[in-house]
Amino acid sequence: MSKTNDKPERPGHEEPDHLKLRLFVTGASPNSVRAISNIKNICERHAQHKYSLEIIDIYQNAAIAEEEQLVALPLLIKKSPLPERRLIGDMSDNEKVLRGLGLI
Amino acid sequence: MSTTRAKKKIVQPRKIEKSPTGISGLDEITEGGLPKGRPTLICGGAGCGKTLLSIEYIVRGILLYNEPGVIMVFEEKAEELAANVASLGFDLATLQQEKKVKIDYVHIDRSEIEETGEYDLDGLFIRLGYAIDSIGAKRVMLDTIENLFAGLQNEAIIRAELRRLLTWLKSKGVTAVITAEKGDGVLTRHGLEEYVSDCVILLDNRVSNQIATRLLRIVKYRGSLHGTNEYPFLIDEDGISVLPVTSLKLERNVSSERISTGIPSLDKMLGGKGFFRGSSILISGTAGTGKTSIAVHFANEAAKRKERCLYFAFEESPQQIIRNMRSININLNTHVESGLLQFHASRPTLNGLEMHLVAIHKKVKEFKPRVVVIDPITNLVSIGSVSEVKSMLIRLLDFLQQEQITVILTALTNSASYTEQTDEGVSSLVDAWMMVRDIEDNGERNRGMYIMKSRGMSHSNQVREFTISDAGLDLVDVFLGENGVLIGSARETQQLEEQKSLAVHSNAISRKDREIKRKETILHAKIASLREEFESLQEELNKTFVEDELRKDIIEKNRLQMTEKRHGIDNQKKKKQPTKL
Numbered sequence: 084m085s086k087t088n089d090k091p092e093r094p095g096h097e098e099p100d101h102l103k104l105r106l107f108v109t110g111a112s113p114n115s116v117r118a119i120s121n122i123k124n125i126c127e128r129h130a131q132h133k134y135s136l137e138i139i140d141i142y143q144n145a146a147i148a149e150e151e152q153l154v155a156l157p158l159l160i161k162k163s164p165l166p167e168r169r170l171i172g173d174m175s176d177n178e179k180v181l182r183g184l185g186l187i
Numbered sequence: 188m189s190t191t192r193a194k195k196k197i198v199q200p201r202k203i204e205k206s207p208t209g210i211s212g213l214d215e216i217t218e219g220g221l222p223k224g225r226p227t228l229i230c231g232g233a234g235c236g237k238t239l240l241s242i243e244y245i246v247r248g249i250l251l252y253n254e255p256g257v258i259m260v261f262e263e264k265a266e267e268l269a270a271n272v273a274s275l276g277f278d279l280a281t282l283q284q285e286k287k288v289k290i291d292y293v294h295i296d297r298s299e300i301e302e303t304g305e306y307d308l309d310g311l312f313i314r315l316g317y318a319i320d321s322i323g324a325k326r327v328m329l330d331t332i333e334n335l336f337a338g339l340q341n342e343a344i345i346r347a348e349l350r351r352l353l354t355w356l357k358s359k360g361v362t363a364v365i366t367a368e369k370g371d372g373v374l375t376r377h378g379l380e381e382y383v384s385d386c387v388i389l390l391d392n393r394v395s396n397q398i399a400t401r402l403l404r405i406v407k408y409r410g411s412l413h414g415t416n417e418y419p420f421l422i423d424e425d426g427i428s429v430l431p432v433t434s435l436k437l438e439r440n441v442s443s444e445r446i447s448t449g450i451p452s453l454d455k456m457l458g459g460k461g462f463f464r465g466s467s468i469l470i471s472g473t474a475g476t477g478k479t480s481i482a483v484h485f486a487n488e489a490a491k492r493k494e495r496c497l498y499f500a501f502e503e504s505p506q507q508i509i510r511n512m513r514s515i516n517i518n519l520n521t522h523v524e525s526g527l528l529q530f531h532a533s534r535p536t537l538n539g540l541e542m543h544l545v546a547i548h549k550k551v552k553e554f555k556p557r558v559v560v561i562d563p564i565t566n567l568v569s570i571g572s573v574s575e576v577k578s579m580l581i582r583l584l585d586f587l588q589q590e591q592i593t594v595i596l597t598a599l600t601n602s603a604s605y606t607e608q609t610d611e612g613v614s615s616l617v618d619a620w621m622m623v624r625d626i627e628d629n630g631e632r633n634r635g636m637y638i639m640k641s642r643g644m645s646h647s648n649q650v651r652e653f654t655i656s657d658a659g660l661d662l663v664d665v666f667l668g669e670n671g672v673l674i675g676s677a678r679e680t681q682q683l684e685e686q687k688s689l690a691v692h693s694n695a696i697s698r699k700d701r702e703i704k705r706k707e708t709i710l711h712a713k714i715a716s717l718r719e720e721f722e723s724l725q726e727e728l729n730k731t732f733v734e735d736e737l738r739k740d741i742i743e744k745n746r747l748q749m750t751e752k753r754h755g756i757d758n759q760k761k762k763k764q765p766t767k768l
Contacts, residue, residue, distance in 0.1 A: 109309040117305070141310070145317035152294050153310030155339060159303075171339075172304035183301040 102126070102134035102184060103162040107153055110142045114173045118157035121174035129186045161185075203410045206254075206326070206362040209247030210240070212429030216405060216414040221386055226353050226363040228383035230375045231390030236401060236422055237366040239275070240390065241328040242268075243426050244364050246277045248326045249287045256326035257318040257361075258290045261334035268292075275426050289318040295338025302340055308348040312355060319361060327356065327363040333377050353382050374406065385409045391417070398539040398570050403429055419541045419578070428545075441465065442591060445644075449488030450481070452662035456638060456647035462619055463643065464557075465591040467584050469614060471598040472623035476634050477655050478597040479503075481623070482560045483512050483519065484660055485595050489558040490522035497556040498530045499547060501566045505530035516659050529554055535566040540579045543567065547583060551590065558593045564613070565599040580613050600624075618642045623653070626674055633675035636662065652678065 106122060108115035119138060126134045141148050141156070151160075161168040161184055170183045181187045205219035214220050221227045221244070229237050245256035260268055268290065269279040282288040291314055319327065335345050356363045365383060369391075370376035380387055387406040392399055402417040420429040445460035454461045462468055468485075470478045489496040500508060508530070509519045522528035531550055535543070551559065561583075567576045580596075587594045596617065614620055620639040625632045637650045652663045652674040663678065673681050 107310070109307075109313070112307070112309070114305050114307060121304075141313055145313050148310050148314040148317065149291055153314065154293060154295055154308060154335070155300075155306045155311075156309045157306060158310070168301065169299050170301045170303050172302050172306040175304035176302075179301055179303045183303065 100133060100164060102130050102164075104134060104184075105137045105139065105160045105162060107139050107141055107147075107151065107156055107158045107160075109156050110140055115140075115157050117173035117175065118159070122159060122180070125174065125177065125180050125184075125186075129181060130184070159183075205411070206248070207252060208244050209251040210243050210427050210429065212418070212420065213403070213427070216403075216418060216429060217386075217408065218412050221362055221364065222408070222411065223362050224357060224360045225385040226356055226365055226383045227386040227388065228365050228367060228375070228380055229388045229390065230367045230369050230380070232369045232392060235390040235392040236420070236427060237390055238262075238268075238271075238330050239422060240388075240427055241330055241364040241366055242272055242277070243275075245288065245326050245328050246272070246279075246282070249282060254325035255287045255289075255322040256328065257315065257322070257324045258288060258328045258330070259293060259315060259318070260290070260330050261293045261295070262331050264292055275424065286322045289322050289324065291315075291318050293334075295334065297338050297340070300338070306341075306344065308335070308345070308352070311348075312352065315352075315356075316359070319359060325361060327361045328366075329363060330366045331368060332365055333367050333375065333379065336377050349379070350382050380406075386411075390420075395572065395575075398536075400539050400541055400571070400575065419544075421541050421545050423545065440591065446492070446593065447488050448481075449484035449491075450660050450662065452651075453481075453636075453660075456649075456651065456662070457641060458645045460644075462593065462641070464593055465588055466618035466642070467588065467594045467596065467616065468619045468621065469596045469598060469617040470621045470623065471600050471614075473600055473625050476623040476625060477653070477660065478599070478623060479508070479562055480512070480515060480655055480660055481621070482562050482595045482597050483508065483517055486528060486558060486560050487512075487517050487519065487522065489593075490525075490527040493527065494557040495526075495554060496522070496528050496558040496560065497550060497554050498528060498560045498562070499550075500530060500532040500562055501535050502563060504532050514657070515655055516657055529556070535570050540567060540571045540575055544579050544583060548586060551587065551592065556592060558595070559587055560595045561597070562595075563597040563599055565597075577613060581616055584613075584616055614639070626650075626652075629675065629677050631675050635674065 104122070104126070106118065108118060122136065126136065139147065141153060147153075151158075155171040157171065157173060159170040159174065159180075161170070164185070168183050168185075170180060174180050178187075204223040205217070205221065206223040207214050207220035208217070229240055231237050242258065245258055248254040248256050258268070272279050279288060279290065283290060293311070293314070315327070318324065332349070335349075336342060339345055353363075365379065367375035367377070367379045369389075370378075374380045374387065374389060384407075386408045389404045389406050391402040391404070393402060394400075401420050401422065403420045404417045405413045405415065418429050420427055442464040444464040445457075445462065446464050447454050447461040448457070470481050472478050486496045486498055498505075498508075503511075505523075509523070512519055519528060523530070529550075531546075533543075533546070537543075538546075547559075547561075564576070564580060567579070571579070584594060596613070598613070619641040621636060622639050623634060623636045626635040627633075634653050634655070635650045636653045637648070638646045654661055654663055663674075
């Protein structure tokens with residue numbers, strides 16, 4: 084598993100509205116690349132210093148696909164704050180992403 | 188394929204390889220199974236057995252052909268699936284442990300997912316690829332992939348991805364079965380048949396008259412011959428069986444052995460020997476004409492030959508039949524007790540035609556009879572249409588004849604019209620057809636019987652009257668009166684009439700005989716008197732002759748005496764004379 088921890092500004096500092104995100108991608112497919120850059124942009128703009136993003140390439144670990152019930156990719160899972168949300172796509176629809184993450 | 192290559196290769200294109208399903212009947216219809224390395228679409232309405240068919244394909248592939256399989260379900264939970272399959276005697280858990288099968292349950296819930304732009308179904312590809320590679324699967328089942336349409340919004344993406352998935356499966360070299368829900372007027376709700384073009388199997392569960400029948404049809408099968416009909420199939424504790432196994436071929440052994448019908452006079456109509464073993468015999472007729480009685484005679488005769496006989500009664504209970512047959516001097520009880528005769532009675536409406544067929548199949552397989560009686564087939568119409576009954580009977584006859592079992596069917600014909608066609612339309616299927624009917628004439632009803640056909644043997648073409656009496660069934664000899672064939676009391680009157688004239692005639696004859704006798708006596712008397720006359724004449728003649736002799740003797744004696752009396756010379760002379768002489 085290759086976890087690309089996108090260096091949250093203050094690791095360990097858990098605020099109640101701290102966003103914990105996990106993004107599943109497939110290598111460097113166009114959708115994956117777009118999704119990574121889009122989510123980063125959104126988070127930087129709307130949740131600066133309040134998020135952690137874990138990017139997982141499932142080509143590296145196919146078994147996780149079954150565990151995490153992956154079907155459509157890229158998939159972004161908001162682990163916390165609850166409720167857990169799943170967002171699929173290249174994260175190009177800003178409004179939907181923000182609503183999904185509970186940022187607006 | 189590899190036996191004779193070079194020349195054959197040019198003449199005919201390579202047959203496509205098939206992946207056998209191991210499901211009884213289906214491989215026969217598809218001529219070997221599903222197209223190997225290609226996807227097959229199985230579509231049908233809810234509860235028609237799509238999932239079961241695909242699971243059987245996977246499980247039988249493992250058990251019979253040692254081909255591991257992947258089951259990917261979009262509908263049921265993996266545990267539910269295992270439980271469902273366990274009811275058929277398949278143990279998915281063990282197979283999973285043995286790494287023969289891999290079950291992956293795909294869960295998609297639209298309410299949990301937010302779509303935020305372009306995506307693909309790579310997750311599915313990776314999961315499937317991983318599952319296939321982890322056990323070296325040759326077979327894949329996707330049930331029901333259409334659920335993707337419910338879980339995701341962007342139909343364009345799903346369609347594109349499905350197309351890609353199928354191409355990818357082909358490139359993987361796995362044989363895939365994909366199930367899909369039937370749509371309104373189309374094969375599948377989401378038009379999956381557009382993508383799966385190699386083989387499409389349609390399942391249906393049709394309910395008519397409150398009785399359900401499952402049907403299977405191969406809609407298309409690219410590059411292969413296949414049966415095109417709708418084939419009824421069953422789901423029982425042994426899984427799916429598409430019936431019949433043999434219907435596509437008309438190849439079977441035939442016997443030229445003849446077996447008696449139990450009615451000697453009927454045997455006589457059939458060239459004196461009865462029917463062929465393993466043939467199918469239809470007895471049709473109007474109500475109360477004695478169809479059952481004829482069938483029972485046949486069964487009784489089989490039991491007497493120590494052959495097992497299976498009697499399917501759809502109208503009367505076994506006890507009823509036994510009691511009724513006692514009245515015509517047939518004791519079936521002894522055969523039932525000795526185990527040679529077995530009754531299997533059920534109401535036709537008990538279950539669908541197909542279940543009846545299976546029940547008959549099973550009983551026959553268990554009991555292994557030489558003779559089967561089905562009495563009557565008419566009642567089956569009440570649970571299915573004529574064509575369904577016909578198709579069921581075709582398959583039944585086929586099966587029985589394959590097993591070299593002689594089968595007697597009785598059928599009730601509509602008394603309103605003496606049609607020469609049975610309601611079930613099976614008359615063309617059977618080898619022999621006897622028709623019994625009422626002949627109403629002269630204020631009474633009589634039973635007439637004739638043999639409409641009897642393949643492969645000479646048979647009488649006469650309408651014979653037959654009687655049912657305490658002694659059993661008998662055919663009355665053809666009785667020709669002045670106005671044609673006579674039956675019933677007309678025949679009896681004629682018979683009496685003829686007896687009378689016979690008596691008169693014989694009387695006349697005896698009178699003449701006596702006359703002759705008398706003449707003979709007279710003649711003899713005359714001869715005797717003539718002989719007497721002759722004798723007396725002869726005696727008379729003899730008498731004179733004897734008298735002459737006597738007279739001569741006496742004269743001689745007298746002469747001798749006279750000479751003796753003279754003595755002397757005469758005496759010497761007398762002594763000398765004999766020496767001289």
